[in-house]
Amino acid sequence: MNDSAGVRLWNGAMLPTPGVFQIDPAHTTAGFVARHLMVTQVRGRFENVEGTVHIAEDPLDSSANAVIDTTSITTGAAERDAHLRSADFLDVETFPKMSFISRQVHGGASGPKWTVVNGQMQRRRRGGAGKFVVVGELTIKGVTRPIELDVSLDGVKGDPWGGERLALSATGEIDREAYGMTWNVALEAGGWLVSQKVQIEIRAQAIRMT
Numbered sequence: 001m002n003d004s005a006g007v008r009l010w011n012g013a014m015l016p017t018p019g020v021f022q023i024d025p026a027h028t029t030a031g032f033v034a035r036h037l038m039v040t041q042v043r044g045r046f047e048n049v050e051g052t053v054h055i056a057e058d059p060l061d062s063s064a065n066a067v068i069d070t071t072s073i074t075t076g077a078a079e080r081d082a083h084l085r086s087a088d089f090l091d092v093e094t095f096p097k098m099s100f101i102s103r104q105v106h107g108g109a110s111g112p113k114w115t116v117v118n119g120q121m122q123r124r125r126r127g128g129a130g131k132f133v134v135v136g137e138l139t140i141k142g143v144t145r146p147i148e149l150d151v152s153l154d155g156v157k158g159d160p161w162g163g164e165r166l167a168l169s170a171t172g173e174i175d176r177e178a179y180g181m182t183w184n185v186a187l188e189a190g191g192w193l194v195s196q197k198v199q200i201e202i203r204a205q206a207i208r209m210t
Contacts (some may be wrong), residue, residue, distance in 0.1 A: 004166060010059055016055045018057050019208050020050050020208070021055065021166045022051075024205045024207050025047075025048060027205065028206075029045050030068055030202050031043060031201040032044055032045070032048045032198050032199060032201065033201065034195050034197075034199075035194070036195075037187070037191075044075035044076075044081075044107065046072050047073075049072075051066030051067060060106065060107060061104050064101075064134065065101045067099045068097065070090045070092045070096055071092045071096055073090065073092075079085075088181070100119045100147070103137060104135040105134050105135075106132060106133040107132060115194070130153045132151045132152075132153070133150060134151045141179050144179050150171050151169065154169055164208040165205055165207055165208070166205070166208070167204070169201075169202060169204070171199070171200060173197055173199055173200065174198050184196075
């Protein structure tokens with residue numbers, strides 16, 4: 001096995017040396033969590049994800065982008081998946097792709113304490129070594145909105161084929177109605193069938209290209 005992964009120490013964390021990493025779809029999960037009947041968590045994922053991660057000399061100048069095949073959504077229930085693919089939600093026939101592009105990277109313990117997300121002031125989430133806040137733009141159904149992701153660089157490791165792989169994870173939250181996904185059913189006892197807020201959970205592995 002190749003153990004000569006390119007790493008360096010930066011602010012107490014072992015980070016990759018500069019280069020371009022390509023997302024490995026076979027070892028990447030772009031998942032989400034929504035609530036049903038206001039109490040039960042329903043998890044799903046998109047099975048087809050492509051993208052790149054550019055690690056800069058100054059890690060705060062790094063960037064990332066991703067394209068997700070909306071038709072690849074799965075929640076483990078065929079009827080629910082068909083509804084999510086319909087015009088009520090993702091409308092995959094019209095919008096077969098969704099995308100993300102980063103705009104700024106802030107170190108886990110640095111950067112401004114406050115930021116503006118969807119027109120509202122929010123206090124930044126803080127982290128430690130190897131943790132970052134990535135500010136970017138998420139496009140769903142042709143609508144582009146800002147999003148903040150808490151990103152953790154989980155490690156860099158050589159693989160048995162002489163390559164080098166970067167593991168990272170990210171979490172965030174979106175308001176699905178901001179992307180035109182407004183379908184819902186009011187409950188007699190109050191509340192809604194499907195939550196307006198959706199949690200984003202990403203576990204990614206990327207292969208060094210340069």
